[in-house]
Amino acid sequence: MGPKSRAGLATVAAHMTRVFSGIQPTGQKHLGNYIGAIRHYVTDQDLGEAFYCVVDLHSISVAYDRDTLAENTLDTAATLLAAGLEPDRCTLFVQSHVPAHSEGAWLLGAVASFGELSRMTQFKDKSEGRESVSVDLFTYPVLQAADILLYDTDRVPVGDDQRQHLELARNIAQRFNSRYGETLRLPEAAIPSTGGRVMDLQDPTRKMSTTGGTPGGTVLVVDPPETVAKKLRSAVTDSGREVRRGEGKEGIANLIEIAAVATGRSAEEVESAYDGAGYGQFKTDVAEAVVEYLRPVRERYLELRADPAHLQTVLSAGAERAREVSGATVTLIKERMGFVSE
Numbered sequence: 001m002g003p004k005s006r007a008g009l010a011t012v013a014a015h016m017t018r019v020f021s022g023i024q025p026t027g028q029k030h031l032g033n034y035i036g037a038i039r040h041y042v043t044d045q046d047l048g049e050a051f052y053c054v055v056d057l058h059s060i061s062v063a064y065d066r067d068t069l070a071e072n073t074l075d076t077a078a079t080l081l082a083a084g085l086e087p088d089r090c091t092l093f094v095q096s097h098v099p100a101h102s103e104g105a106w107l108l109g110a111v112a113s114f115g116e117l118s119r120m121t122q123f124k125d126k127s128e129g130r131e132s133v134s135v136d137l138f139t140y141p142v143l144q145a146a147d148i149l150l151y152d153t154d155r156v157p158v159g160d161d162q163r164q165h166l167e168l169a170r171n172i173a174q175r176f177n178s179r180y181g182e183t184l185r186l187p188e189a190a191i192p193s194t195g196g197r198v199m200d201l202q203d204p205t206r207k208m209s210t211t212g213g214t215p216g217g218t219v220l221v222v223d224p225p226e227t228v229a230k231k232l233r234s235a236v237t238d239s240g241r242e243v244r245r246g247e248g249k250e251g252i253a254n255l256i257e258i259a260a261v262a263t264g265r266s267a268e269e270v271e272s273a274y275d276g277a278g279y280g281q282f283k284t285d286v287a288e289a290v291v292e293y294l295r296p297v298r299e300r301y302l303e304l305r306a307d308p309a310h311l312q313t314v315l316s317a318g319a320e321r322a323r324e325v326s327g328a329t330v331t332l333i334k335e336r337m338g339f340v341s342e
């Protein structure tokens with residue numbers, strides 16, 4: 001009998017929507033991660049079967065501190081659980097616990113081209129001006145493609161900055177399928193229209209980031225409430241007074257989007273609620289709204305961090321399920337590529 005046909009199987013058993021996303025364990029997670037991605041992981045848990053991965057292998061592609069890697073990985077997992085991921089509604093795991101990711105990256109590297117990887121803006125940004133750039137930084141998007149494609153993923157909740165990497169993952173899948181036969185599902189990026197790109201509060205022309213942003217302009221999910229409030233109240237705006245989005249109003253536009261998400265309204269509703277109110281009142285209210293928005297997450301995070309055994313149990317169970325699914329895809333990929341079976 002020839003290789004098993006996934007397409008054939010799919011027509012017999014209805015395909016359950018698969019969701020996959022990954023997050024790096026670099027430092028503490030910030031409001032941009034939360035608004036752009038994490039809150040959508042939570043709502044996407046019930047769409048079908050969801051996999052969320054702390055991508056520690058990706059984080060070694062730039063200089064990192066080996067003394068904090070393990071703790072940062074547990075911190076990130078705790079933040080995701082605190083945000084509302086539940087182990088019986090999704091699979092949460094650590095990338096380095098699942099060898100299929102590295103193996104898949106190598107196999108898919110055969111259909112990724114040097115040219116397309118050279119065009120990745122993240123690679124250009126992170127390598128620019130550096131004396132030494134790791135091979136892992138260059139092949140980073142292939143590992144990301146493997147992460148996604150190994151789970152037959154339909155939907156990938158991510159922030160706007162991942163658009164290009166998602167496009168590459170689709171191209172890799174398409175190229176693989178045309179070379180080796182229909183094997184890999186083409187994933188769709190799910191990018192939020194509000195909050196897909198949260199900007200730094202001190203420099204609203206840059207995206208909020210713990211590695212590339214300003215400390216004062218980056219609200220951490222687990223910052224104490226006073227710190228959250230202070231960072232928002234001192235956000236840089238402009239010399240105008242109108243709470244409206246528009247040319248030269250990046251700072252205010254950013255706060256409008258943050259306020260919209262934190263209070264469950266649309267950006268337009270926020271604008272009309274502050275018609276004629278001025279920036280002072282608006283900033284005070286945004287600060288209060290974000291403090292309340294993050295408060296329960298911070299509280300649950302502190303509880304979870306106090307119980308490392310529970311975290312380890314969740315991550316071990318997650319890795320087991322992830323190995324099952326991704327291992328089967330790697331076996332199929334190898335079969336399609338013509339490797340001899342064991």
Ligand code: TYM
Nearest residue numbers: 021022023024032033036037144158159196197198207208
């Ligand atoms: P990472 O760890 O940088 O970010 C995690 C998620 O947060 C989103 N994000 C933002 N959203 C809005 N505004 C911001 N300022 C902001 N900063 C970050 C990111 O878009 C992301 O969704 N390459 C990925 C990790 C990854 C991955 C994957 C993602 C590895 N494998 C497979 C999806 C699927 C990254 O570095 O994300």
